[in-house]
Each structure stands twice: as C-alpha cells, then as structure tokens.
Amino acid sequence: MKNKRPLLLDIYITFLKIGAFSFGGGYAMIPLIEREVVVNKKWIDKEKIVDIFAVVESLPGAVALNSSAFVGYTIAGIQGAIAAMLGNLTPSVIIVLLLSILISSVGSNPSISAVFNGIRPAIVGLIAYAAYRIGRAAIKDYITVIIMIIAFIGAVFLKIAPIPLIVFGAISGIIVKKIQSKKL
Amino acid sequence: MLFNIFLIFAKLSMFCFGGGYVMIPIILEELEKNGWATAAEVIDVVAIAGMSPGPIVANAAVGFGYKIAGVPGVLAALLGITIPCGIIVIVVAKFFLKFYENDKIQSALYGIRAVITGIIFFAAVKLALENGIIGASENLFIKNGYNIFVSSNQLFELKSIIIIVLSFLALLKTKIHPIFIICIAGGVGLFLF
Known part of the structure; x- marks a missing residue:
C-alpha cells in the first residue's frame, strides 16, 4: 500500500493532464491517453490499449471516464481506477464551475470562439492520427483492412452504432481465425 | 432533491453509449419535467460543457448540478455519473484481464x-x-x-x-x-x- 502511493499519484496527475487538454469529448481523449499511457509511461502496450478502447466502447457510460477507469484498473487495480477517474474529473470541475459562474457576467466573446475555431480542426487531426496509430497495431493483413472499411462505411453512411459494429468485428474475427486454422 | 439529481445523472450515464452528446435530449426532458431548467438554459450549459476540456458528460454534470443546486448539486451529479458506470467498468476489466490470453x-x-x-x-x-x-x-x-x-x-x-x-x-x-x-x-x- 505504502509503496503504491507514488504510482497512484502519478496516475492521478497523468489523467488530470489528459482531462485538462481533451477538448471535444471521449474520442479526443484517445490520442492523449495513447501518448501518455503507452508511449511516455509505458504502463500498457499498444495492442492492449486498442483492446481496452474496444471494450470501453461497448460499455454504458462516458467513453472518457470509462477509459480512465479501465486503464487505471489495469495499471493498479481498484485504487488505480479511482485515481484515474478523479484525475480525469478534476479539470472539468474547476473549469466548468468557473465558466458557469463567469459566463453569466461576461457573455460570449469573439476571440474565445476564434481560439476554438483553431482548436477544433487540430482535434480532428489528432483523432485521425490516433486512428492511424491504432491501425498500425490493428491492421495486420488484407482481411483486417476490409473489416475496417466496412466498419467505417457502416458508421458514416449507415449510421450503425458502435456496439453492433464491434459485435460484427468479433464474429468476423472468430470466423476468419477458424477458417485459417483449418487450412493450416 | 440531491438524491434525485444523483438518480437522473446515474440514469443518463447508463444510457449514453459512445459519446456525450447522445444524452442532451434526455437531459432536456428530465430537467424540463422537473422544472429545474428551461431549454435555453440547457443550451447554455451544454455550450459551456462542449467548449471546456474534459469528458462532456462530466462537464454537463458539473454545469447542471451547479445550476440546479449549487456545489452540493455538482457532487450529487458527479457521483451519479461515476459510481454505477465505474462499478460496471471495474467488473468487466477484472474478467477481461483474466480471459485476455484466451x-x-x-x-x-x-x-x-x-x-x-x-x-x-x-x-x-x-x-x-x-x-x-x-x-x-x-x-x-x-x-x-x-x-x-x-x-x-x-x-x-x-x-x-x-x-x-x-x-x-x-x-x-x-x-x-x-x-x-x-x-x-x-x-x-x-x-x-
């Protein structure tokens, strides 16, 4: 317990940082979690993090909070999950409380909206890059390329929700591996 | 009232699969039903939640909790979005890590x-x-x-x-x-x- 304390504090601060800089909700947090947890801290390897995002997508609740809890649990058990969630929530509490109090007196401001007009496309670039990084761990052959394209088309044009797509991925993965093992 | 805030946000977090904006229509209905906020006030809070960093759901919980009942409302809403989902995640994580190599x-x-x-x-x-x-x-x-x-x-x-x-x-x-x-x-x- 005692020698775990620096790790828990480390988890808390890491997720505080991630929370403070993720504009635009859960998906915007993925590139930051990947950079901090996989690249910088090396707490989790790059394939496992993709699998964690996959499980989190199919659970109820906020993607961002669930990812924090899941990653925290993987690193340091229940205490880790709590530390990560608290860290992730801290900036929200401070910033939203301040804004809620301020906005009624100040109102909207054109320079603030200009700053956000610059930030939003950068977030699009960040998320696209996260998909690219995750793809490097996930896309191993032409079959996975096809599954990825089907999922993308299903989400964009047919508006299929993440859970049915993930179920589709699981079933096609099991079938493909079964056929491959029979061939060998 | 605080317990009601907890319940509403617990319910919200359980229904929002994949992304915070899914919950906006549900929030609007719940808050109007209880007479806690008008549609215009809901839009203001959603705007603040969307432009602030952090999980949208958490931002909305802080914003609406504060609007309804001040700082105790914030705590009730935050407990609502974290406790039920946190328990589900931890249970799933436990099994996931156990069967991962299967x-x-x-x-x-x-x-x-x-x-x-x-x-x-x-x-x-x-x-x-x-x-x-x-x-x-x-x-x-x-x-x-x-x-x-x-x-x-x-x-x-x-x-x-x-x-x-x-x-x-x-x-x-x-x-x-x-x-x-x-x-x-x-x-x-x-x-x-």
Whole structure:
C-alpha cells in the first residue's frame, strides 16, 4: 500500500493532464491517453490499449471516464481506477464551475470562439492520427483492412452504432481465425 | 432533491453509449419535467460543457448540478455519473484481464481492433461534420472561414483543413506532444478567424 502511493499519484496527475487538454469529448481523449499511457509511461502496450478502447466502447457510460477507469484498473487495480477517474474529473470541475459562474457576467466573446475555431480542426487531426496509430497495431493483413472499411462505411453512411459494429468485428474475427486454422 | 439529481445523472450515464452528446435530449426532458431548467438554459450549459476540456458528460454534470443546486448539486451529479458506470467498468476489466490470453477472445479481438480503427476514423469525420469543417449547411458555417463550394454545397472550409493536415503531419513526423499542438492551434485560430 505504502509503496503504491507514488504510482497512484502519478496516475492521478497523468489523467488530470489528459482531462485538462481533451477538448471535444471521449474520442479526443484517445490520442492523449495513447501518448501518455503507452508511449511516455509505458504502463500498457499498444495492442492492449486498442483492446481496452474496444471494450470501453461497448460499455454504458462516458467513453472518457470509462477509459480512465479501465486503464487505471489495469495499471493498479481498484485504487488505480479511482485515481484515474478523479484525475480525469478534476479539470472539468474547476473549469466548468468557473465558466458557469463567469459566463453569466461576461457573455460570449469573439476571440474565445476564434481560439476554438483553431482548436477544433487540430482535434480532428489528432483523432485521425490516433486512428492511424491504432491501425498500425490493428491492421495486420488484407482481411483486417476490409473489416475496417466496412466498419467505417457502416458508421458514416449507415449510421450503425458502435456496439453492433464491434459485435460484427468479433464474429468476423472468430470466423476468419477458424477458417485459417483449418487450412493450416 | 440531491438524491434525485444523483438518480437522473446515474440514469443518463447508463444510457449514453459512445459519446456525450447522445444524452442532451434526455437531459432536456428530465430537467424540463422537473422544472429545474428551461431549454435555453440547457443550451447554455451544454455550450459551456462542449467548449471546456474534459469528458462532456462530466462537464454537463458539473454545469447542471451547479445550476440546479449549487456545489452540493455538482457532487450529487458527479457521483451519479461515476459510481454505477465505474462499478460496471471495474467488473468487466477484472474478467477481461483474466480471459485476455484466451484463443477465442484473441480471435474476436483480431476483428474488433479493425472495427475500432474504422470507428475512430469515423469519430474524426463526425467532429469535422458537426463543427462546420466539411459538408456544412449555412447555419454551421465557421465565422470568417474560407468555404470551398461545389455547386452551392459546402465541400470544406479551407483554413480548418490546413490546420487538420498540419496537426496530423506534426504528430506523424515530429515528437511534438499533442497538448502543444492544441495550444498552438488555439493561437493560430486567434489570427485566422
């Protein structure tokens, strides 16, 4: 317990940082979690993090909070999950409380909206890059390329929700591996 | 009342699969039903939640909790969004880590990882659509933007596309931390828009 304390504090601060800089909700947090947890801290390897995002997508609740809890649990058990969630929530509490109090007196401001007009496309670039990084761990052959394209088309044009797509991925993965093992 | 706030946010968090904005219509209904906020007030809080960093659901919980019942309301709402889902996540994580090496699970994950890659690409496209960067209708046009049209339909907004491409390349080719890229993009936005 005692020698775990620096790790828990480390988890808390890491997720505080991630929370403070993720504009635009859960998906915007993925590139930051990947950079901090996989690249910088090396707490989790790059394939496992993709699998964690996959499980989190199919659970109820906020993607961002669930990812924090899941990653925290993987690193340091229940205490880790709590530390990560608290860290992730801290900036929200401070910033939203301040804004809620301020906005009624100040109102909207054109320079603030200009700053956000610059930030939003950068977030699009960040998320696209996260998909690219995750793809490097996930896309191993032409079959996975096809599954990825089907999922993308299903989400964009047919508006299929993440859970049915993930179920589709699981079933096609099991079938493909079964056929491959029979061939060998 | 505090317990009611807890219950409403617990319910909300259980229903919002994949993304905070899903819960907005549910929040609107619940708060109007209880006479806690008008539709206009809900929109203001959602705007603050959307422009603040952090999980949208958590931001909304803080904003609405404060609006309804001050700081105790914030605590009730935060407990509502964290406790039920936190318990589900921890139980699932426990089983997941136990069965992770199983062959069947690994075959399923082989397919699922590819789907996740597709879904995250989709998230990028969706964000661009929702913020008037691509395929926007007139009410979504970015102020001071430079829109490119094809037969009177907006194809994309040029300044934003340049920021997207430069951010992506910066991440790909350099070791600049994503947090710096967000800050630089904010500063660039101040000049461009």
